[in-house]
Amino acid sequence: MEVKLIECPRDAMQGIKEFIPTEVKAAYINAILKCNFDTVDFGSFVSPKVTPQMRDTADLLKQLDLNSSSKLLAIVANERGAEDAVQFDEITYLGFPFSISEKFQQRNTNSSIEESLHRVEAIQNLALKHKKQLVVYLSMGFGNPYGEHWDAELVIKWCERLYKDLGITIQALSDTIGCATTDSVDYLFKELIPAFPRVEFGAHMHTLRENAESMIQAAYNAGCRRFDGAIKGYGGCPMAKDDLTGNMPTEIMLHWFEKQGIVLPIDKNAFMNAMNESNNVFYAH
Template sequence: MNPILITECPRDAMQGIHRFIPTEIKAAYLQRLLRVGFDRLDFGSFVSPKAIPQMRDTRDVLRMLDIPERSTTQLLAIVANVRGAEEAAMEEAVGFVGFPFSVSETFQLRNTNSTIAHSLDVVKKMVAICHVNGKTPLVYLSMAFGNPYGEPWSLAMVADYTGMLTDLGIRHVAIADTIGSSTPDLIASLYTYVCTAFPDVEFGLHLHSSPEASRDKLAAALDAGCIRFDTALRGFGGCPMAEDKLTGNIATETLLALLYERNIPSGLDMEAWTEAMRYSSEVF
């Protein structure tokens, strides 16, 4: 079986916390996560400090990290506009630049203060910026599993937007369950649908969920052939713009437990993971 590739998401876990987490604590936590051996680390975002105050020190945090020369972990920075993409692309340590693109007009306005049409233009410019600076553009396909605002939604609609993104040069997509509305059957159906339609795109899953539903969702994704997952230690976080306190990120330990049950190696340094888990109490 192909190795399972995990993107650990401390940025997503921290961004909604109202009390400001000291920069030194963030950096120390990320340093421990870098030792674990995750495929990617969603470490911070270059966005307006008014929108996400917790991430106002992303650049300072990055300066404090000691990134090993042979580190296999790629750093992923999230942006919400062209200026953020330009700032992220200037950072040598950043490998991936991610943009949250929503199939819901309402949520796109709430999340990035822009329309879908404008966001497609941002993605186009982000791809060009990444190309010039040697970065890889990635798009989160938000609200991919349903629409809570009464707007149209279908599998075909998600595929249509995916096609628009691929036409702009996107080859890395994280299918996002922003409000935790997905079911195991829907996860399997949507993942299979887009993978079949776009065989040249690398798809992963960024699922939010209540803790009790997480395992079944992960099992359905694995059974559908998914090998790339976004998770967060202890399952903290979620999207502060979605206003749903009942769902958060799927806990990394839930995924690891399921992989262990299925005899699927994670490829992680479990001693380093245990230390990162211990230190997470300082953060959260």
């Protein structure tokens, strides 16, 4: 399977408190769409009270130049958000943050894990009805900061249940707070990928820049071929802790893959333009 890179400007922007004008977001995402990423996580259909930065996602979509090979992904947190998202033909993927931490699930989507399973089922049914695919992110996939029980077998159990009970074939293990180790990354992907060959497993890592290459290498060598990133490592999960651990920097991923001789379809000139365009979004806020 070829490597898929998912660029996540939504994840990068959502924690910024000052509202970024829609046209500024659109200019940045349009620059990203020229780069040939497999998928762009561009926005979310969630309550504006929870994520006010993304309240303009529907308007943003109207300003995007979709003459691109990249597919669009939007995050939803419940059935109502999914009902909004599936109305747009331009969106290929819905993403749902499913936490294996009870406390984080409450904090992130205001529901218990069991309630979230029912949400996943309803959203999956909506997605299939509207010819879209659901991507489930397993938040706290590499550890738990709240003192709750966590081990790799717990992650594997939930991955199995999501696939066997609900038919979720794209699952991204998410290092929500940057606590993954190369050993935990290696172990989980080596266990999951052979056990569930019909599931596409991804790595959505929040990490410090100095740890980024070792995490990419561990995931890739363990068989992972789907990687999420954000230009310059901006962002992180605003629901997790007060201090954000940034996203996996896309430029570090590109550099690592190039060093390994792994050919990606990314347009380097377009990527440099997107890097420059990011200054208008992030340095201005």
